[in-house]
Ligand SMILES: Nc1nc2c(c(=O)[nH]1)N[C@H]1C(S)=C(S)[C@@H](COP(=O)(O)O)O[C@H]1N2
């Protein structure tokens with residue numbers, strides 16, 4: 677049975693509105709699949725997305741203990757998750773991706789996995805959907821801009837894909853690349869960024885069980901604005917590490933260049949682990965605004981996943997390696 681990671685603070689079902697329909701029906705969805713998923717979303721008064729239902733929806737949730745106690749975290753609404761986005765290929769405003777990403781042709785779609793591997797392979801997106809068990813992961817997402825969400829993703833661990841291509845002993849990092857297609861991604865003609873969007877992880881970060889490739893959210897395939905058909909989700913790092921609409925995954929020996937690190941190295945480090953104690957040069961990272969809620973809440977070390985990931989950085993100076 678695959679693990680489901682909840683935000684570490686407990687979510688009492690009485691507190692969850694309107695997405696409680698999704699929550700309380702999850703087990704039902706799991707059994708009844710497509711029709712039930714659509715019904716659950718319709719019940720929230722949210723128009724169901726056009727995506728196909730996933731072949732293998734939601735694993736049953738396991739509730740993790742509440743170390744923080746007291747405060748509740750509920751899922752961010754489907755509406756907010758799909759209309760308040762950063763996807764600069766479609767523009768710089770939060771509403772631009774939802775407005776313009778419909779142009780993106782997500783089929784056919786292939787993902788090339790290559791570099792320092794024994795079994796390089798190009799996967800059709802269909803192979804990734806059917807070849808790997810899609811499980812649910814409810815994760816916090818913390819943008820470096822100081823806002824956050826709680827999103828129920830579907831996807832599979834990146835480690836499974838990496839194991840399939842057999843990284844060689846020289847492979848130390850993983851480089852990810854977004855589609856480059858200015859005809860469909862209008863802001864890629866803006867010369868201010870080194871397109872295509874690229875990101876990178878250390879190999880051990882990429883192999884960590886919390887690191888997933890997501891194919892859907894709220895029980896539906898990803899909408900283009902959320903990075904269809906395949907995007908990375910690394911919940912303990914700032915959101916910009918979670919690169920969208922991936923076409924290439926390369927195993928490399930050296931730390932790869934990333935779009936944000938290249939654009940503003942002092943502001944966006946390679947690691948970009950969520951850390952309330954290390955301010956961005958232009959603003960504090962000590963607190964965050966949860967989208968859909970008033971006020972601010974304290975930002976948690978490693979976005980609340982310290983227990984799971986702190987070991988990856990044992991002995992490292994997290995201020996120097998921001
Ligand atoms: N290719 C690409 N991936 C991207 C971005 C982007 O502009 N282009 N924005 C990043 C940022 S800054 C954030 S906060 C998250 C937002 O993901 P969401 O819109 O699905 O919530 O996507 C990340 N992935």
Ligand SMILES: [Mo]
Pocket residue numbers: 762818819820821914915916
């Ligand atoms: Mo972000």
